[in-house]
Amino acid sequence: MFLTEDLSHYKLYDLSCEFFTSFKCSRGLCSRRSQSCRLSLNVAVDKGMSCSHYPYLYFLEKTGLKVGPGRIQWCTTVVNSYFQKIVRYNPNFWRRWFALGVWVTCLMLPVAVYLVASTTVSNLWKKNQLDNHNLSPSLEPMIPGVNLPLGDLNYYLSAIAISSVVHEAGHAFAAQREGVQVSGFGFCIFLILPAAYVLLSSNQVQALPSCRSLRISTAGVWHNTVLSLLAYATVILMPHFVSPFYSQGTGVYVVGFSEDSPLRGSTGFYHGDIIVNVNNNCDVKNKLDWKQCISDTLSENNERLGFCIGINFLLENTSPTAFKDLLADSTNCCPNYKSEHLCFTTTFPEDIVKQVSDLDRTLLKKNCLPARKVIEESGISCRTHTSCPSSKPLCIHPLLANDTHLLAIRRTTEEPNQPKLVIFLGHPAEIWWGVQVSDFIPRFRFISLFASRLPDISLLLMKYIAILSSGLALINMLPIFMFDGQYIITDILLYFLIRFISRDVVEKIAKLLLISCSILFIACLVSYLF
Numbered sequence: 001m002f003l004t005e006d007l008s009h010y011k012l013y014d015l016s017c018e019f020f021t022s023f024k025c026s027r028g029l030c031s032r033r034s035q036s037c038r039l040s041l042n043v044a045v046d047k048g049m050s051c052s053h054y055p056y057l058y059f060l061e062k063t064g065l066k067v068g069p070g071r072i073q074w075c076t077t078v079v080n081s082y083f084q085k086i087v088r089y090n091p092n093f094w095r096r097w098f099a100l101g102v103w104v105t106c107l108m109l110p111v112a113v114y115l116v117a118s119t120t121v122s123n124l125w126k127k128n129q130l131d132n133h134n135l136s137p138s139l140e141p142m143i144p145g146v147n148l149p150l151g152d153l154n155y156y157l158s159a160i161a162i163s164s165v166v167h168e169a170g171h172a173f174a175a176q177r178e179g180v181q182v183s184g185f186g187f188c189i190f191l192i193l194p195a196a197y198v199l200l201s202s203n204q205v206q207a208l209p210s211c212r213s214l215r216i217s218t219a220g221v222w223h224n225t226v227l228s229l230l231a232y233a234t235v236i237l238m239p240h241f242v243s244p245f246y247s248q249g250t251g252v253y254v255v256g257f258s259e260d261s262p263l264r265g266s267t268g269f270y271h272g273d274i275i276v277n278v279n280n281n282c283d284v285k286n287k288l289d290w291k292q293c294i295s296d297t298l299s300e301n302n303e304r305l306g307f308c309i310g311i312n313f314l315l316e317n318t319s320p321t322a323f324k325d326l327l328a329d330s331t332n333c334c335p336n337y338k339s340e341h342l343c344f345t346t347t348f349p350e351d352i353v354k355q356v357s358d359l360d361r362t363l364l365k366k367n368c369l370p371a372r373k374v375i376e377e378s379g380i381s382c383r384t385h386t387s388c389p390s391s392k393p394l395c396i397h398p399l400l401a402n403d404t405h406l407l408a409i410r411r412t413t414e415e416p417n418q419p420k421l422v423i424f425l426g427h428p429a430e431i432w433w434g435v436q437v438s439d440f441i442p443r444f445r446f447i448s449l450f451a452s453r454l455p456d457i458s459l460l461l462m463k464y465i466a467i468l469s470s471g472l473a474l475i476n477m478l479p480i481f482m483f484d485g486q487y488i489i490t491d492i493l494l495y496f497l498i499r500f501i502s503r504d505v506v507e508k509i510a511k512l513l514l515i516s517c518s519i520l521f522i523a524c525l526v527s528y529l530f
Helices: 015-026 035-046 051-063 080-089 091-128 150-177 202-207 210-241 287-298 311-317 323-327 350-355 358-365 371-378 429-434 449-477 485-497 503-529
Strands: 065-068 071-076 182-190 193-200 252-257 274-278 306-309 341-347 366-370 394-398 405-412 421-426 435-438
Touching: 080 091, 080 150, 080 182, 091 150, 091 210, 091 449, 091 485, 091 503, 150 182, 150 193, 150 210, 150 449, 193 202, 202 210, 210 449, 210 485, 252 287, 252 449, 274 287, 287 405, 287 429, 287 435, 306 371, 311 366, 311 371, 311 394, 341 371, 366 371, 371 421, 421 429, 429 435, 435 449, 449 485, 485 503
Parallel strands: none
Antiparallel strands: 065 071, 071 182, 182 193, 252 274, 252 435, 274 405, 306 394, 341 366, 341 394, 405 421
């Protein structure tokens, strides 16, 4: 079944199509001779669609949706009246506001061009030099999965959407202020990237003097700059905003776990635990300390921390070990005992060495000891026996495989009958990825799990908005094709040079600058990718 156009009647030769169209007309939704019906039918005829596609086309037409290869668009005119009402409320404010945006953009434009040029030179220089140390400022595209964690993809897309909406709203407000008609405000998703857009009357914009059209072309950059500054200020002031409900600087707050984390539950952490120390020698006050403590543990592959204990404790708690296991070069000197026992090696002070026989030293060289009891009894970390007090003169080290570490993590917990120490045996990276922590510790117990993460969620979103909004402003102010800079550079040159040279010459100069900067921008991208 296909729709066929008849110029006199727009007949539908198929009965089902005739019934559908008659039903629509009888409901008053459209007339067969109305412009909207003719448009939908013509589109269907041109595309060779069957009548079954008509409801789909009608739905898209009425809702403002457009669906194409890899993209979905939505456009509406509902918000046009709001743009008009807002700019009419205080016209003088908006005139000064967008005039300030023009000056800020003009001052930032040379900086943006310099950053692109310096980044291009820097990337090319690094590829030709062995020494890659470079302290000059440079640009770097943010690519999820490459230099951004995929787990932050939702923040990344949200920040792009917010920055894009604010950018296009700036153009819409400025256009209404200058008397240019706004035909619609839309939103588009290309693949997975969201973007907003605004439809303006190009004839009206071109008819404006350069100073007025410049306010429109720079409005998006200006709004992105302001948004970036506000987001950055929020990041700085966030601890003060939430201080009535959250405290900081006394540890990190456990807010969640990865799906396969070995540190969840009765042998590990609970939601609401506060981590305060690692291995008795590294205090944890915030997430940076937490990361540093774990990194320090990873850097101790050849010199692991030991624990100071007394001689009596060693003799009383050492479990029997086969003599052949003591002499063997093995990390397992207690194979017949429970998993809480580990093999430890002992270093002796000189005065103790003289007091024991060779056989006793052999027996005490490797010891099968309960790990938790050792750590709780010790309370003091050591490298050698020289850092141990006289009351606990022995420094014992766990005998472990190269990638395995013994960590004692001290925490405060509200769970009943749970120890203050969490003993972890494994690779420290499992702790970093398996336990999710926050700098913000709730002051009140009624704060829910989501509310306990709210400051971190807000903080991370604001960081992404600050970065991406400033990046969007920088890219759009560059004099390159397909961006706002294409119109900004033309309006700037017309404003300053039209009194001295003809318009045609000014436009040729603007086109030359556009071509040069576009080539430079492409070279910057290529130098980064290749």
